[in-house]
Amino acid sequence: MSLTFDGTVLVPVADPDDGERTAAALAPYLSPSSTVLVVNVIEKAGGAPDKASVEQREEYAQEIFERTRGPLEGRDGTVETAILFGTDVVETIFEAALERDVDAVVFEPRDGSRFVELLTGDTARRLVKEASVPVVALPRNDG
Template sequence: MTLSFDGTVIVPAADPDDGERTATSLAPHLTASSKVIVVNVVEKSGGGIDKAPVAQREEHAEDIFRRTRSPLEQTDATVETAVLYGTDIVERVFTEAGDRNADAVVFVPRAGNRLAELLTGDVARRMVKEASVPVVALPQTDV
């Protein structure tokens, strides 16, 4: 079975390696009618102290977008990027997916041990469990 994304897909990327991994795995599945929206969610504390200054987080997002665009530029797909802000990463990604009428949210799960998943809340697991649009977890390809 050949998988292709002919519509709009949201690609959440937490860091440059994460974005590049997902873009590399996604690129072979894109067509000329594909639209990829790479997003990075700047997590706000909701009234508390933020983890880092917003300007620093936005600069980090630009690094993510630069690395993520590279494999996608080899395709005929349209590529956009967006910095999102929210107190809940998963909720914010799905809100964006709804706002953009996305067909799917696509990512490559990061490797991690069970203890790390329990401590961090395992965003990948929540992406699947709380999905409001189809979620596709692609296998990692060698970068």
């Protein structure tokens, strides 16, 4: 079976390594009509003091985007980036997906023990269970 993303896909990335791995896993599935919207969600504390300033988090998001673009350079399609703000990462991702009328949310599951998943709320599981648009989990690209 051959999978190709011909439309717009929203790709949430959490850190530079995640962005680079996800982009490498996504690249073979792109076509000339693909648009990849890479997003980083800056999670607001919802009234509590934030751990880092907005400026620091925006700078970090730009570092994430730079690393994510690397594996996509010279590939088919276009790449756009956006910084999103919200108190719930998964809700923020799906709100952006609906607002931008994307065809799918695409991600590569990250390593994590079951204990870490319990502590973090398991974003990958929530992306699948709470999907308001199609969600595609890319095959692991451990190479």
